[in-house]
Amino acid sequence: xxxxARTIQSVTIWGAVCNLVLSVVKMAxxxxxxxxxxxxxxxxxxxxxxxxxxxxxxxxxxxxxxxxNHDFGHGKFETLATLAVSLLLAWVGVKMLVGSVSNIKAxxxxxxxxxxxxxxxxxxxxxxxxxxxxxxxxxxxGKKVESPLMKANAWxxxxxxxxxxxxxxxxxxxxxxxGKWLIMDPxxxxxxxxIIVFVAVKMALPSLxxxxxxxxxxxxxxxxxxxxxxxxxxxxxxxxxxxxxxxxIIVSVHIVVCPDMTVSRAHEITVEVEKNLRAAFGTQMQISxxxxxxxxxx
Numbered sequence: 001x002x003x004x005a006r007t008i009q010s011v012t013i014w015g016a017v018c019n020l021v022l023s024v025v026k027m028a029x030x031x032x033x034x035x036x037x038x039x040x041x042x043x044x045x046x047x048x049x050x051x052x053x054x055x056x057x058x059x060x061x062x063x064x065x066x067x068x069n070h071d072f073g074h075g076k077f078e079t080l081a082t083l084a085v086s087l088l089l090a091w092v093g094v095k096m097l098v099g100s101v102s103n104i105k106a107x108x109x110x111x112x113x114x115x116x117x118x119x120x121x122x123x124x125x126x127x128x129x130x131x132x133x134x135x136x137x138x139x140x141x142g143k144k145v146e147s148p149l150m151k152a153n154a155w156x157x158x159x160x161x162x163x164x165x166x167x168x169x170x171x172x173x174x175x176x177x178x179g180k181w182l183i184m185d186p187x188x189x190x191x192x193x194x195i196i197v198f199v200a201v202k203m204a205l206p207s208l209x210x211x212x213x214x215x216x217x218x219x220x221x222x223x224x225x226x227x228x229x230x231x232x233x234x235x236x237x238x239x240x241x242x243x244x245x246x247x248x249i250i251v252s253v254h255i256v257v258c259p260d261m262t263v264s265r266a267h268e269i270t271v272e273v274e275k276n277l278r279a280a281f282g283t284q285m286q287i288s289x290x291x292x293x294x295x296x297x298x
Contacts, residue, residue: 004145009056011141011150015134015157016052019045022130022160026123033120041127041160041167051085051156055149079210079245085152086204089159093196096163100193103186121175124168131161146282152203159199162192209244216242216249224251227276233257233269235294249281252288259293266291 026042029035135157142150166188173181215221225237236256243250255273257266270289278285 004147007141007145008147008150011138012052012055012153015138015153016049016056018130018134019048019052019160022127023049026127029120029123033117033123035117035120035167035171038120038124038167038171041124041163045127045160048156048160051088051153054081054084054088055153057081079148079207082149082152083204083207083211085149085156086200086207089152089156090197090200090204092156092159093193093200096193096196097190100186100190104183104190107183107186118175121168121171124164124171127164128161128168131157131164135161148203148206155199155203159192159196162196166192213243216244223280224253224277227280228253228255228273231269231272231276233261233265234273239290245286248284248286250286251277252290254290254292256292256294259295261293 023042023045026038026045030038030042135154138157139151139154142148142154169184169188170186173184216224221240221242224242225240228234228237234255234257237253238256239252239254241252255269257269270291273289274287277287
């Protein structure tokens with residue numbers, strides 16, 4: 001396992017430990033504090049454990065290099081895991097929204113919920129602090145190592161923090177205001193759940209693009225072309241094809257050179273092209289170059 005994979009593994013394991021402890025504490029506080037909101041929040045934290053498990057398993061797979069069955073490496077396993085985590089996050093958001101709507105209907109129908117204990121309020125505040133710290137840490141490391149999977153998992157921490165915000169508001173208003181203010185808990189939870197679903201969809205779309213071998217944006221392809229044509233001896237570039245596999249960019253391109261050029265010189269040019277591309281896009285970039293004489297260029 002390389003340094004990048006070990007970093008992802010370490011941060012995720014610490015997050016999983018925190019999620020496990022928080023789930024137990026929240027469940028106890030929900031039961032002893034007679035808080036349905038806190039009990040639901042505990043279940044939400046348990047869903048984060050599933051997300052952590054997905055990251056840990058697929059991170060080990062995606063960190064493997066090329067082998068007989070995977071000539072381009074295992075990068076798409078990370079993409080697949082990112083999509084799975086995003087869909088799980090969307091499911092959590094939808095479940096929260098359904099629960100919020102149900103509670104709103106109950107309150108509007110005249111149903112009165114039991115006033116929760118202060119222990120639930122204290123645990124909700126603790127959860128917000130811990131989960132926001134986990135979000136910031138996980139997201140920053142994910143950004144540093146260029147891991148969409150880590151960033152997706154970070155948003156699971158943020159969704160749990162937002163869920164706890166809703167629980168804190170609902171529990172606090174139930175304790176200190178009571179009456180009609182009971183409806184604020186499901187109202188806040190509903191708004192938060194919509195935000196969570198939006199973030200999940202936003203994260204899932206790039207993963208779907210990668211899994212369907214979508215090309216890189218025009219701006220990136222233009223940058224690649226500019227880097228190639230800047231190498232002395234390259235007259236033109238065509239048949240440029242790009243795609244992503246995890247955090248690796250895969251490029252296939254035809255470069256046009258002088259027809260009188262020796263094979264040795266042409267090889268030197270391709271080496272220079274590869275060096276410049278990897279300097280711009282990372283050493284994990286996979287490059288396939290076909291050399292053509294200008295007289296035969298399409």
